[in-house]
Amino acid sequence: MHDSVLFILLLTGTFLAAGLVKGVTGMGLPTVAMGLLGTVMSPAAAAALLVIPSFVTNAWQLFTGPSVSRLLRRLWPMMLCIVLGTVGGAALLVAVNPVWSGFGLGLALIIYAIYALTAPKLTVPPTAEKWLSPLIGLTTGLVTGATGVFVMPAVPYLGSLNMGREELVQALGLSFTFSTVALALGLFFNDALQVSQVGISTLAIVPALIGMWIGQWVRLRISPARFRQCFLIFLVVLGLELASHPFFS
Secondary structure (H helix, E strand, O other): OHHHHHHHHHHHHHHHHHHHHHHHHOOOHHHHHHHHHOOOOOHHHHHHHHHHHHHHHHHHHHHOOOOHHHHHHHHHHHHHHHHHHHHHHHHHHHHOOHHHHHHHHHHHHHHHHHHHHHOOOOOOOHHHHHHHHHHHHHHHHHHHHHHOOOOOOHHHHHHOOOOOHHHHHHHHHHHHHHHHHHHHHHHHHOOOOOHHHHHHHHHOHHHHHHHHHHHHHHHOOOOHHHHHHHHHHHHHHHHHHHHOHHHHO
8 A cells, every 4th residue: 555655646746747847848748757757667667657648748739739731741751750660669668678778768868968958059951851851750769669768869850940939849749749659559569558557647647737737837937948957957867867777786
């Protein structure tokens, strides 16, 4: 009973925090959830728990934007390769020793956070988009499948396509939605997604949405840039903690 209460508190706190970050910054729910849950369970188990709240919040972000059909026509090769890479890469998340998959997760968090903190300005010319989109999609899918983190290199790539602010937020929602569905399929095909996990994942929607609402309220009252900076420094610390497990456990 005691363990069950602690687990419920951990799950609630994790998705409240992850929803809060997404409410303020527009992204980060899977990243925060995987990082926090990955400290107490295998990355495969953590990924299974984030599937439903991640899908609901990212689909919401996707369908509140200006034009889903236009983005799909532009980005469908990238989305297709994200699905293929994620479903294939999920075998690594399940098969690899949890200590080393946690190391991979920690490394992914550190790389993403350092990239976002330094924020180099990238611009992809339209002529390169046709061949680069599938490559970025496949790479993102393999990283997602192996670590449960959706952001690299999709986020910097989408940010380099000269989209307007609302279109970029919607494009991120599109990428994260496809990544979530593909991760669920990859886990299912590798027998790492159980009915009980789906039920718990569904319950996690509530704290995630409450966290998003709080985050949107906070966003109006503090500097999003300062919050984002603190969040990214937190990710570096969390990533270092996860990546250190194979050497100090």
